[in-house]
Amino acid sequence: MPELPEVETVRRGLAPWVEDATILSVRLNRPDLRFPFPEGLAAALEGRVVTAVRRRAKYLLMDLSDGRTLLSHLGMTGSWRFAEHPIDKPPRYYEPGTEPRHDHMIWELSHPRHGRSHLIYADPRRFGFIDLYDDVSTSPYLQGLGPEPLGNEFNAAALARAFRGRKAPIKAALLDQRVVAGLGNIYVAEALHRAHILPTIAAGTLVRADGRPKKALEDLANGVREVLIAAIEVGGSTIRDFRSVEGAGYFQHNFAVYDREGDPCPTPLCPGVVHRIVQSGRSTFFCPVCQKAP
DNA sequence: CCTACAACCTGACTGC
């Protein structure tokens, strides 16, 4: 899935075209994604205006004119895109026999300035999901999420509070959405490399005995922020099948370590080579020379 | 509290 930069890229791509648009019709091509679609989803959406497109962690939130909010998670392979073809006679979405297999939900939109369009949610692996709330802040998915890494509450002190006493490897701890919300396998690897921290060390070793953060945690908080900002600036990463609303992102060309096993470490003057190990079943990429224990 | 692993799915790629 899309991690935070990819979801933010999707949000920015959707917002200008979807905010203020009326959902004229909703077509569901199957009953479920990872979970069943909410009861009466199509009827609940039809006739509503989308008033805002927001993001929290890796969740996309669409506020509706009746006060409800649609929450969507893209899983590993979910995407929102507009139909490429001209919209003439809805609801004839595709030529017979040419319908893409994974276009699971299609909205017909009418926008006061941009006119009509079809917005499609596709998801080959169907790890994504959609839900609808009267008050989205009550959604169990949003409960317990850590701070937004680009918000004011995220800093070294927040990391120190979360990591104090924890023996889990720092890589696993950063993937924990309760610690900081929105990081995934790619950006954890990149942030740890920027901060020159070995992914295998226990998270608690970055906290001083008095509970205050060691210098390395300042570097880590900065590394997280910097890598996310840099990725958002170029539209996120496009690997395998991720696409933003408007097309490809380019951050994959800037990976320092992710999926670069055997490549020279890009840290200036570092003679190291990128290694790959497996931690809790997932690949970790790092440089064993310039990434160290504190 | 911790780790490992399986499960949910399809598609892309590798090696034989």
Add this chain to the structure above:
DNA sequence: TGCAGTCAGGTTGTAG
């Protein structure tokens, strides 16, 4: 060309 095996950006639940 085909086929089996492996791996993939996430989350959740289980067992140990």
